[in-house]
Amino acid sequence: MLEIISERFVYIPIIILMMTGLYVVISTGNLVKRMVGLSLFQTSVCLMYIAVAKVFGGTPPILPEAHGDTASDGSDHSGGADHTVVQTDHGSQIVEMASDHGADSGHGTEAVSHVADAAHAALYSNPLPHVLILTAIVVGVATLAVGLALVVRIREAYGTIEDDALNAADYSVETGGTE
């Protein structure tokens, strides 16, 4: 049980955030607070995508400059794939070593990081979810902007942003109408 939880630890704060956001949306009567809850809910989903993208020991997905030459020839692609898997195992070890001895500012570290550079080529975080989430963040900002603009207009029209008062105002329009 403990093992299951510790393996999936990253999802626990995400779920807590998600549920908090959803609960705020449902429970509050204040339209601005509801937008806050909605933003929290959306952001927690962004976190979920980012958590998925994490590769242990992986670096940011940027190819080193020297790597471009070797990648571009790509003469034996299928053979290269097998080779990368082997490198991946070494890569994570090397990265661990590099971080352990990171404080040593000797030529030894330099050598390690040089080897690590080559290995990094195969071991990096998955960039796709990051790109997706960039789009999702833009969508979230746009939603927040439209929502808050509507709240401003609602306040101009009704003089309140509390849900109960809004319902009461509309109800009085419907019952005390033109007839």
Place this chain on the structure above:
Amino acid sequence: MIDLIASLTPDAIVRHAPVLIVALPLILAPIAAIIPSGRAAWSISLIAALFVGWMALILFGQVAEHGVIEYAMGGWQAPLGIVYRVDALNLQVLALIGTIGLLCVFYALPTVSDEIDGKQQPLFYSAFLICFAGLLGVTITGDAFNVFVFVEISSLATYALIAMGAGKDRRALTASYNYLVLGTIGATFFVIGVGFLYMATGTLNMADMASILAENGHNRVTQAAFAFIVVGLGLKAAMFPLHVWLPNAYATAPSFVTAFLASTATKVAFYALIRFIYGVYHPEGAGFVMMAFTWVFAVVGVIGMLFASLQAVFQTDPRRLLAYSSVAQVGYMMLGLGLGNVAGLAAALLHLVNHAIMKGTLFMALGAFGLKFGIRRISDLNGLGRTMPAAAIAFTVAGISLVGVPLTIGFTSKWYLILAVLERGWWWAVAAVIISSLLALAYIARMLAAIWMEEAPKRDGKPVQSTRAPWMVLAPMSLLAFANVYFFFNADPLVSLAQRAAAAVMVGH
């Protein structure tokens, strides 16, 4: 005719038609926004709608010739890049959006200049174009995350469009706000589902997802993804328990927006649902999908059609009434989908198109009444049969079509639905369809009685002279009303389109 149009079209446009159909409205939207005159912005919308119709015709010809068209964005091929994919299923929906969009743009000019403040008109048309492009994008894309982006593009524009009704009715603001909150929750649920699918398959291309899922089988992650996607898209499609945003939004939005959204937006969300269920999950190979068919779609669909029809009977505002009726009609489509056979899916798709035609006519006619008289309750319709006969006849034709009386397309789609239900032997569902139709008769009859039986409206003690809505309102409305009858006698084009679409998604199952 399609061949002729295709032969006159430059080769480059034909080749890039799948992307141009989405890109052009999107590019024209900011241009419409910066133009100071409402009429000029309208002409830009008209150009966009005509162009979309033209592209839809070209795609029609291409699909008839090649079967399935794939367009790789920027030359990046399928699993890596974003692919736009047109087959018989989304071709039908594209044709529907294109046609309804074009008719609605004609309808827009007189009603929008009546309802929207002059300075806001360019922005209004700009929001419409964005919504239009978003709906087309959802329909045409073959990439799961791209669906989310386009859903949000169209939804955000829709919130703004609905809120524009505030000039006449301030409740449009709260309706739009509530739709925004629920719509965003729906879209976020959908994107959680897509995220789970991505975790399970490592790809975002729907066809690729399908083949990987077929190979690896399903697990808890893909089941959770299914639940999230169904709830998320169901919210957008106003499936029964998730429909609470719809009646207020339709009742308060500008009449052009209601006519356009009622016949496209929920339909597109429903299409996306079908696409995910059949294009990504293989229902036969996954027990939980078959279970969802029976218990989520069929049973809830039946409850929805009865409950929403009953609610419609007790409404006083005609547009709210029709909005509840829309929820009930989504119930028919869900039932068709829930049958899980080709005939059921074809019936659902046929009803999708037919309902768009009926509701388009009804909301357009209500808008035409609204141009001359304020329509807030059913008694406001009193005697309009004498005052505005053309709009009243269109309303009547579409109304009896909604009930499902023979000689109208409403009968055609209910006929095919009942045949499909009988194939499964679900007598209770047949009973529910008939009861729901009787309830539809009850609420339509209330409005028709007010229109034809009551005295003509009076102003200063004298009956109002009979008036006519502008031809730009009458023409699209009459055309749609005519379609309500024409496609009963010549049912083959729509029926074969729906059957081809259903067969296309069922291929390989």
